[in-house]
Amino acid sequence: MTTAPHSGKGLSRRNLFSLGGAAALTIAGGSSAALAGGLRGAGNVDWPGLRKALDGSLYLPGDPAYAQAALPYNSALGPRTPAAIAMVNGRTDIKRCLTRAAGHGIPIASRSGGHSYAGYSTPDGGLVIDVSRANKITFKDDGTVQIGAGARLSEVYAALAARGRALPGGSCPSVGIAGLTLGGGIGVLSRPYGLTCDHLTSAHVVTAGGELLRADAKRNADLFWALRGGGGGQGGVVTDLTFATVAAPTVTVFSLTFPTPATPAALSAWSQWIETAPKAISSVCHINSGTATDPSPRNRIVGTFVGTPSKLPPHLSTLIAAVGTDPTARTVKSYTYLGAMQHFAGKNTGREKFRAASRVLKGTLSTAQAQQVTDLMAARRGLVLLLDSLGGEVADLSPTDTAFVHRKALASVQIYTSSATGDPAVLAVQKALTPLTGPGSYVNYLNAGQNDWGSAYWGKNLTRLRKVVKKYDPDGVLDFAQNARNA
Structure with a gap:
């Protein structure tokens, strides 16, 4: 999971601050003509089969929606040409993407808000697992809130405020909650309330091998430790996150x-x-x-x-x-x-x-x-x-x-x-x-x-983080240049 900077007029990131977030994967679906043009050979992945298996959408080069979906948030990075972008509907789609594309010699990346500063969430020639459609926000009886990995901060803040609750986080409204949290989550309310990740109580993760896990203080505690500041895109794909909230302040x-x-x-x-x-x-x-x-x-x-x-x-x-x-x-x-x-x-x-x-x-x-x-x-x-x-x-x-x-x-x-x-x-x-x-x-x-x-x-946490990433992704399915396994 990664994040990127944003600013804008007034006190937004373009002129004042910077944050970001990216932490999901997308696969794009392509036309028959595009498939015939040799795209099926990209890593020998069966794109037609994946498209048919998904509840969501798969965009391939040549599809009407592909060009827009392939754009990284940071336009300074130039155009990107992923082999496919999967707009997944949930956990099952994520598992299908990983199990069908892994081991075929292509990079696989997760993307939520798409704000990766370096553009790692939209790799050339790779499969993007985009979780932006997984943005459901559900309030629990115990006072926590479960948030889909693709929810944008503007959506999160509005939903929380409507319940009189709050969560500390970044200022860029289009950043995804997953990417922000996985990197830590520095924001404009950090000193009174801590980082965004400090409020995380649990998360569901589809590992690189396609296994759905719950990570919290008692179950898969090593993974839960890594999810709070280790950075996005490593070890697995987060599907949703559950947070403890605070009373919305003045x-x-x-x-x-x-x-x-x-x-x-x-x-x-x-x-x-x-x-x-x-x-x-x-x-x-x-x-x-x-x-x-x-x-x-x-x-x-x-x-x-x-x-x-x-x-x-x-x-x-x-x-x-x-x-x-x-x-x-x-x-x-x-x-x-x-x-x-x-x-x-x-x-x-x-x-x-x-x-x-x-x-x-x-x-x-x-x-x-x-x-x-x-x-x-x-x-x-x-x-x-x-x-x-x-x-x-x-x-x-x-x-x-x-x-x-x-x-x-x-x-x-x-x-x-x-x-x-x-x-x-x-x-x-x-x-x-x-x-x-x-x-x-x-x-x-x-x-x-x-x-x-x-x-x-990661400083002195690097050795421990590398060990966790390799445990949940032993074959480097979700590898990229600045993955902790490569440090």
């Missing part, structure tokens, strides 16, 4: 912009402020590269506060005092839970073009270190650093309690550009940041060109 959203010359001070002050801020506050610090006419990096600090709105201003005053200058822009507004998530989503304009990578900030930045970051961004154009706060409830678990290893970090740092050719610049900034941040990276921000990806994504 969410106060704030935004502060400081004068451009104060950007280093704002970054350093923010890092020290968020380290000691109450759990009720989550925040993202944005450092934007300069322009051709003004190379000075700009700043913006946005965030959320869960609690009585009148209690937030003193905390913002503490941050402002630490920066040492008044903000040039300041907004504070309270929303319902659903209203806040819609605010951060901005305008969802469909597919996006971007390049991104990440680091994980271990601790606070001194004024001198913040100046180094600012100088680095002054030499760039069209880049933004998005520092998403961790800590709070995220840090209450041990780094080994789940596969998400960055429990004690201060923040994730996403390096993001909307330039389709910006990958070299993104990786150069990632390398330059490493002495300041540490070598960690967030698995939901995959970058295919990152050399240290195994240790960066």
Whole structure:
């Protein structure tokens, strides 16, 4: 399962944050003419037989629906040509895909929202098992909610809010719940409520061998551990996830912009402020590269506060005092839970073009270190650093309690550009940041060109995760370049 970045107008990921998610598989059905054109020879898979066996749809090249279904969310990745895309209706279809396509020499990938940063969920020449139709949301008598792996975050948040409940998660409305959760699930409410995966109580998984398993704290506990932060697309295909929820809170959203010359001070002050801020506050610090006419990096600090709105201003005053200058822009507004998530989503304009990578900030930045970051961004154009706060409830678990290893970090740092050719610049900034941040990276921000990806994504959890993945997928049926088995 993988995730990808999203932003948009206002406080959505295109301009401010980045998340993502991809964690399902799809197979596409093709016309007789297309099959006659040699597609049946792709790995010697019996595509007509698979199409006939599915309750859902199979798209093959030449089918009317194939071209749109084959597009990756990230348009910077260019066109993809999977051998087939299976739009599955549920667990039985997933099993049919795996048992019929495995062992035929083609890549098989799962896809839910399709936001894989590196496009791993839509492999060329492979079978995509797309679970986007498996999006049913069912509330249980015990207060939990079972969510189909293909449900989008916008659907999840709306359904929860209608019941007065909430789940912490990302800001991009079209991200799939499965991909977000499997990579951990950093979001705008992480500090008061933890990661999305911290609320997972169980999941159903079709293993690479076609076996349906339930994973929870007692059954297949090793798999349950891996599902919480190990990343998508590994070991099996998740069909649905069950979560414990919290009461939907009032969410106060704030935004502060400081004068451009104060950007280093704002970054350093923010890092020290968020380290000691109450759990009720989550925040993202944005450092934007300069322009051709003004190379000075700009700043913006946005965030959320869960609690009585009148209690937030003193905390913002503490941050402002630490920066040492008044903000040039300041907004504070309270929303319902659903209203806040819609605010951060901005305008969802469909597919996006971007390049991104990440680091994980271990601790606070001194004024001198913040100046180094600012100088680095002054030499760039069209880049933004998005520092998403961790800590709070995220840090209450041990780094080994789940596969998400960055429990004690201060923040994730996403390096993001909307330039389709910006990958070299993104990786150069990632390398330059490493002495300041540490070598960690967030698995939901995959970058295919990152050399240290195994240790960066999983750290000391890598050996255990690799063992779990090989146990449930011994033959590498769901293999891809940055699968933990290859690290």
